Amino acid sequence: MILLLTVTLPFVLLCLLLPTSRLRRVSLVAGCAAHFAVILGSWIYPVLAVANPGTLLALDPLGHLFVTLISLLFLATSIFFVGYHQKVLVSQRVFLACMLLLLASLTLVCAAQHLGVLWVALEAASLAATPLIYFRLGPRALEATWKFLLMNSVGIALGLLGIFCLGLSTTAPAPAATTLSATTAEVAETAPHGEEGIGMTVTALREAAPRLDIAWVRAAFLLVLVGFGTKMGLAPLHSWKPDAYAEAPPPIAALFAGGVTLGAFLGILRVFQVCLAVGQGPFASLWMTAFGLLSILVAGIFIIGNNDYRRILAYTSVEHMGILVLAVGLAGLGGTQSSVLGAQSSPAYAAMLHTLHNTLNKGVLFFAVGFIWRIYKSNRISDVKGALHHHPIAGVIFLGGLCATTALPPFGMFYSEFAIILAAVQTHQWFILIGFIVTITICFVGVMTAMLPMAFGAPSVLPVTEGSDGASSSSFGHWREPTMLLPAAGMLILALALSLYQPDYVTRALHAAADQLTPVPVQTAEIPAGVTTAPDRPNTAPAGDHLEEGHL
Amino acid sequence: MLAALTHPIPDSLHTAIDGALVLVLLLNLAMLATSRLATCIRLFSFQCLVISVLPIAAATASDAIGIHGFFLMGGTVVLKVFLIPFILLRVIRTGDIQREVQPYLGFTGSVVVGAMMIGGAFALSSRLVLPGQAMSTLLIPVAISTLLIGLLILVSRYKAITQVVGYLVLENGIYLFGLSLLHAMPLLVELGILLDVFVGVFVMAIVVYHIRQEFDHMDTQNLAPMKEPA
Numbered sequence: 001m002i003l004l005l006t007v008t009l010p011f012v013l014l015c016l017l018l019p020t021s022r023l024r025r026v027s028l029v030a031g032c033a034a035h036f037a038v039i040l041g042s043w044i045y046p047v048l049a050v051a052n053p054g055t056l057l058a059l060d061p062l063g064h065l066f067v068t069l070i071s072l073l074f075l076a077t078s079i080f081f082v083g084y085h086q087k088v089l090v091s092q093r094v095f096l097a098c099m100l101l102l103l104a105s106l107t108l109v110c111a112a113q114h115l116g117v118l119w120v121a122l123e124a125a126s127l128a129a130t131p132l133i134y135f136r137l138g139p140r141a142l143e144a145t146w147k148f149l150l151m152n153s154v155g156i157a158l159g160l161l162g163i164f165c166l167g168l169s170t171t172a173p174a175p176a177a178t179t180l181s182a183t184t185a186e187v188a189e190t191a192p193h194g195e196e197g198i199g200m201t202v203t204a205l206r207e208a209a210p211r212l213d214i215a216w217v218r219a220a221f222l223l224v225l226v227g228f229g230t231k232m233g234l235a236p237l238h239s240w241k242p243d244a245y246a247e248a249p250p251p252i253a254a255l256f257a258g259g260v261t262l263g264a265f266l267g268i269l270r271v272f273q274v275c276l277a278v279g280q281g282p283f284a285s286l287w288m289t290a291f292g293l294l295s296i297l298v299a300g301i302f303i304i305g306n307n308d309y310r311r312i313l314a315y316t317s318v319e320h321m322g323i324l325v326l327a328v329g330l331a332g333l334g335g336t337q338s339s340v341l342g343a344q345s346s347p348a349y350a351a352m353l354h355t356l357h358n359t360l361n362k363g364v365l366f367f368a369v370g371f372i373w374r375i376y377k378s379n380r381i382s383d384v385k386g387a388l389h390h391h392p393i394a395g396v397i398f399l400g401g402l403c404a405t406t407a408l409p410p411f412g413m414f415y416s417e418f419a420i421i422l423a424a425v426q427t428h429q430w431f432i433l434i435g436f437i438v439t440i441t442i443c444f445v446g447v448m449t450a451m452l453p454m455a456f457g458a459p460s461v462l463p464v465t466e467g468s469d470g471a472s473s474s475s476f477g478h479w480r481e482p483t484m485l486l487p488a489a490g491m492l493i494l495a496l497a498l499s500l501y502q503p504d505y506v507t508r509a510l511h512a513a514a515d516q517l518t519p520v521p522v523q524t525a526e527i528p529a530g531v532t533t534a535p536d537r538p539n540t541a542p543a544g545d546h547l548e549e550g551h552l
Numbered sequence: 553m554l555a556a557l558t559h560p561i562p563d564s565l566h567t568a569i570d571g572a573l574v575l576v577l578l579l580n581l582a583m584l585a586t587s588r589l590a591t592c593i594r595l596f597s598f599q600c601l602v603i604s605v606l607p608i609a610a611a612t613a614s615d616a617i618g619i620h621g622f623f624l625m626g627g628t629v630v631l632k633v634f635l636i637p638f639i640l641l642r643v644i645r646t647g648d649i650q651r652e653v654q655p656y657l658g659f660t661g662s663v664v665v666g667a668m669m670i671g672g673a674f675a676l677s678s679r680l681v682l683p684g685q686a687m688s689t690l691l692i693p694v695a696i697s698t699l700l701i702g703l704l705i706l707v708s709r710y711k712a713i714t715q716v717v718g719y720l721v722l723e724n725g726i727y728l729f730g731l732s733l734l735h736a737m738p739l740l741v742e743l744g745i746l747l748d749v750f751v752g753v754f755v756m757a758i759v760v761y762h763i764r765q766e767f768d769h770m771d772t773q774n775l776a777p778m779k780e781p782a
Contacts, residue, residue, distance in 0.1 A: 134759070153719055153752055154722065164730045
């Protein structure tokens with residue numbers, strides 16, 4: 001636990017202190033690898049991960065899943081970045097140190113059980129992320145940075161207000177105090193007398209649910225949804241996202257799309273858990289589905305006709321965040337188990353599956369795009385045609401990532417989106433069903449028409465003066481190409497493998513996380529036989545991680 | 553919090569707390585009305601000083617004068633009253649622009665809007681049922697209006713540095729809000745929040761500095777080349 005939080009810190013120092021660029025990059029990879037190793041260890045030896053959930057820090061299944069994804073993404077990104085990084089534009093020391101700090105703070109986000117700690121970690125994450133956007137100096141990068149910083153700060157401030165509202169709801173005078181049992185009163189009593197943070201941990205809040213003031217919980221949820229939603233990039237407040245993704249180097253954009261957004265999502269989920277316990281599931285779900293649909297719609301509208309492929313990718317990220325929130329919302333509306341292509345599934349499970357594949361796919365796609373950008377040196381789709389011709393391997397990876405992100409059948413997102421549709425049918429949410437299908441179709445058509453010519457299409461002339469073949473090979477050193485393509489290919493293969501055959505332990509981890517988001521408090525009796533139940537959860541993980549390791 | 557309920561707050565202290573809260577409100581309006589950046593920052597610094605005393609007052613009221621309140625006060629004073637204004641003033645001094653020129657909303661206009669916001673905040677908080685009892689009935693309305701005025705400053709000014717001040721005022725509003733649950737948040741978290749705000753402002757100051765290097769002034773109006781291509 002503590003090891004997990006602190007393992008990256010020595011490498012931060014190394015990044016700051018080491019004299020040469022090469023050593024610093026090695027230390028970046030080493031830091032991410034060490035973090036990933038600790039994560040793997042925590043799956044194999046659950047003693048490392050599981051702490052008492054009532055404490056400030058603990059890895060519950062949800063946080064464990066998220067931190068694993070984030071760690072995997074960071075490891076791949078760090079390898080990719082070694083190849084990608086050419087000219088030192090900003091201070092490389094600070095840049096690499098910020099990347100590792102981002103990883104550390106996101107780990108803290110995932111491990112935080114106390115909402116205050118969660119907030120502090122999220123804010124730290126957005127601060128560590130800020131210098132990463134300002135990579136390509138100049139007015140445009142500056143504008144993107146300022147937008148990101150200001151919108152995120154205000155959003156996160158609103159999130160803090162929401163958390164305070166939640167805190168206020170616990171101080172209810174307890175009108176029914178006469179009837180309340182001693183145990184709940186005890187929960188309230190411990191807080192004032194300074195027992196370390198009992199009052200504001202998710203578990204304590206859930207336990208004290210009957211005592212919470214409903215109005216304040218509702219206010220808290222809305223504020224948190226809007227506040228952390230800004231950081232996640234949900235629709236009305238997404239405007240920093242395309243700018244930041246277009247200006248930050250693509251590997252950093254991958255970290256944003258697959259990592260930072262997950263942290264904010266987790267923040268929303270934590271408060272959502274409290275809402276479920278209070279019985280405000282339907283209320284919260286209504287808003288989440290609304291935000292989700294709006295995000296998908298807005299993304300679709302802005303994708304169509306856009307000529308900047310990195311901005312388009314940013315909007316697909318907005319789309320996928322919308323889908324995530326929508327899926328969780330459906331879970332709160334009472335979507336329960338259903339069968340998707342023979343596998344047991346629920347909307348919450350779909351959300352977790354989508355999270356998993358979102359992280360993998362965003363990695364693949366942004367890495368491929370980063371590689372393509374290095375070949376063509378242009379953000380404009382009209383300048384980038386026929387990547388398959390210029391660089392077949394990169395073209396194939398790009399195409400694979402594209403198919404995965406638009407949820408074509410062999411890839412996992414297809415299953416998760418299908419499960420969402422089923423859940424909508426099952427709960428008779430016809431408006432949501434129609435809205436979801438229409439909007440994701442718009443996104444699909446928009447992305448495909450815009451980006452397919454980038455792979456196929458008549459090859460455009462490369463900007464470098466030499467002939468096209470000479471340019472693509474001469475602009476990279478010999479070792480650069482494999483270091484950039486390897487993580488991309490690895491993540492693509494992993495994504496494909498997990499879509500075709502999802503091992504049991506992965507399914508179990510996803511279900512364990514999803515169980516925390518279903519309205520009924522986890523009762524093993526209610527889970528159908530197909531799903532393995534709680535007790536052997538942690539022990540069964542190790543084999544799966546060997547597999548992940550193999551793919552890397 | 554429950555302990556606070558059992559001990560009624562002495563009258564004189566009550567008056568002092570209310571007076572401090574009213575002072576915070578007036579400082580908000582003053583910040584809206586001023587055009588000089590340096591004055592604005594000094595007003596902010598003064599506001600933070602007033603706010604920093606409140607946790608102590610609250611702790612005295614609830615006879616739980618813990619180390620908690622003092623630490624919080626110390627942190628606020630060091631970071632918000634001295635360090636942050638110092639950084640911001642430095643950024644201004646090294647530049648040559650001293651005034652906010654032509655904000656989206658004129659100074660008189662923004663004071664009027666600010667006054668309306670205060671009215672709205674009082675109306676709103678009279679309808680909110682506050683569970684438990686805060687140290688003063690003024691606390692929540694003042695917190696909400698500080699928050700709103702911070703937002704107003706944030707959206708109605710061009711200068712990056714004023715936007716930073718707006719953000720800080722917003723943060724002050726949230727801090728005031730948080731005072732009503734002083735005991736529910738462990739000290740560590742509160743200090744973490746303070747530190748995050750400080751680092752946030754530090755990063756913002758660096759970005760502002762870069763904006764000035766890039767454009768020769770701190771006008772965010774120039775940050776517009778990235779409009780969405782239709």
